[in-house]
Amino acid sequence: MINQTKTVAFHTLGCKLNFSETSTIARNLKDHGYQKVEFTDPANVYVINTCSVTANADRECRTIVKNALKANPDGFVVVVGCYAQLKPEEIAQMEGVDLVLGAAEKFNVAQYLENLNKQEETIIHSCEIEEADFYVGSYSIGDRTRAFLKVQDGCDYKCTYCTIPLARGISRSDTMNNVLKNAREIAEKGIKEIVLTGVNIGDYGKGEFGNKKHEHTFLELVQELDKVDNIDRIRISSIEPNLLKNETIEFVSQSERFVPHFHIPLQSGSDEILKKMKRRYLSNLYEDRVAKIREVLPNACIGVDVIVGFPGETEELFLETYNFLNKLPISYLHVFTYSERDNTEAIDFEGVVEPAERKRRNKMLRILSEKKRQAFYQTQLGSTQKVLWEHDNKEGKMFGFTENYVKVQTDFDASLVNQTQYVELVRINHNGNVEIKVKEPILS
CATH class of the missing domain: 3.80.30.20 (tm_1862 like domain)
Structure with missing residues (x-):
């Protein structure tokens, strides 16, 4: 073990739905005593939630597994998600993967983590897809x-x-x-x-x-x-x-x-x-x-x-x-x-x-x-819109979206993060984002 607290890191490929499910898995593991860390940190467990929409799933998954093992060669690597359900045997052939969980098993990761030692052979728990007939909210x-x-x-x-x-x-x-x-x-x-x-x-x-x-x-x-x-x-x-x-x-x-x-x-x-x-x-x-x-x-x-x-x-x-x-x-x-x-x-x-x-x-x-x-x-230029500001700071700029999804930017101001504000949309800049003029101070 790296330290007394068990640590887990997550990497999500694919859609918003996958992100919502990764968060649910993370909350479940937290309830079982795991502390979440960054994927680039040395962790006891790495959970990779995969996608199957394109043919790149294999290559992407392989790359992420390598990244996990770079952070901790002894890390226990778990692969879940759509690719894991469709091709568990293919994933099991990847060097460094310890556990593959299918659609019915992925929300119960904790119960499969009794032994966190690297496995000589990958363990697969993958149901027939007909068995995935229950619903897990996320x-x-x-x-x-x-x-x-x-x-x-x-x-x-x-x-x-x-x-x-x-x-x-x-x-x-x-x-x-x-x-x-x-x-x-x-x-x-x-x-x-x-x-x-x-x-x-x-x-x-x-x-x-x-x-x-x-x-x-x-x-x-x-x-x-x-x-x-x-x-x-x-x-x-x-x-x-x-x-x-x-x-x-x-x-x-x-x-x-x-x-x-x-x-x-x-x-x-x-x-x-x-x-x-x-x-x-x-x-x-x-x-x-x-x-x-x-x-x-x-x-x-x-x-x-x-x-x-x-x-x-x-x-x-x-x-x-x-x-x-x-x-x-x-x-x-x-x-x-x-x-x-x-x-x-x-x-x-x-x-x-x-x-x-x-x-x-x-x-x-x-x-x-x-x-x-x-x-x-x-x-939309010339109109007054309500913007929700986001937390990213890129070269001194911050970004937000109007209700109708126009991406706007302004100079970074930490007090604006997660706040809404009425602004006038002024011009489109060379990055394709819209520059603004503040109409009203922070609303919330």
């Missing part, structure tokens, strides 16, 4: 200004490129009471913003054990969270276009707490490709969602997920996506390059797009994203 506090609150897990959709249902199991949700309890706990910690997360949060309300009946709707969840005191802002993270209902958009437009920011996966602007992907909508429905948001929330920020290089995506079909996005009044893109994933339908599809071509298309859309972001920021 929230993370990544910094002092916002928390990621998990409300739902798993997915019943069968998109042909996606491994998430294989890694996380069926769609299931937290109870309304527990979500509200977690939200109140977050509020008590003085955190100003909650970001709702899940795999498919618009499907909120399905109970445990494969119960397809919705106990509550996503709209009901939003309405109840809106009543939680002492939270300045609630942000909806990614939500499927077919599950984002007009009633929800209208409610957000009248809410004091829910902010005018939506992130809606599109994946392709070509109906032909959407059908091959087995998405549950076509481009006209997506267009309708954006139009509805713009109608009731003209200054809303709208983010879009899009995949390039899907099998069968010809140049013509890619340009269909490009042109569709170009004309849509959206604010930014998250661009993903398609990567072949084992045990998905799409891996056997014809019309494979060459890697160099996938890269070129990705670059085209990233350039378009920057143009969209700048154009959106431009429309």
Whole structure:
């Protein structure tokens, strides 16, 4: 042992949902006497929470394991998360990994840590994904200004490129009471913003054990969270276009707490490709969602997920996506390059797009994203907005976000951290951030 207190360090790859779950695992280990330290510190235990969305999972995981062993060659290395559920044997082959836990086991790390000596052979505890039919509520506090609150897990959709249902199991949700309890706990910690997360949060309300009946709707969840005191802002993270209902958009437009920011996966602007992907909508429905948001929330920020290089995506079909996005009044893109994933339908599809071509298309859309972001920021100049300031100090500058997700900057002032303030948006600087003029002193 390094010292009398058992120490644990964490590294999280992937999405906001993973961050919320890492925090829950960390709180559990704290209850079992572990002290959390930085990942670069010598720790008794290193927990790596993995992602499986892209083909880089293997390489990323291997690198992080090496980093852990660099900090402490005798450290006990635990790998959990989506990659651990999908390919436990592959991870077990990595030098230095002592324990691999699947989707049903990851929230019980402590019970597997009786012996912290390095293992000659990696121990694997990984269930069949059908056994991951229970729900564990989570929230993370990544910094002092916002928390990621998990409300739902798993997915019943069968998109042909996606491994998430294989890694996380069926769609299931937290109870309304527990979500509200977690939200109140977050509020008590003085955190100003909650970001709702899940795999498919618009499907909120399905109970445990494969119960397809919705106990509550996503709209009901939003309405109840809106009543939680002492939270300045609630942000909806990614939500499927077919599950984002007009009633929800209208409610957000009248809410004091829910902010005018939506992130809606599109994946392709070509109906032909959407059908091959087995998405549950076509481009006209997506267009309708954006139009509805713009109608009731003209200054809303709208983010879009899009995949390039899907099998069968010809140049013509890619340009269909490009042109569709170009004309849509959206604010930014998250661009993903398609990567072949084992045990998905799409891996056997014809019309494979060459890697160099996938890269070129990705670059085209990233350039378009920057143009969209700048154009959106431009429309906001001259307006007065409420900013929540963050704690980072980069070369004497600090940053914050408006309610509609415009990134602003000012000279660093420690007294502003985790405070809200009304500012005027003045100009876009060379970094693409917006410079401000203070309109009112600190609000909170």
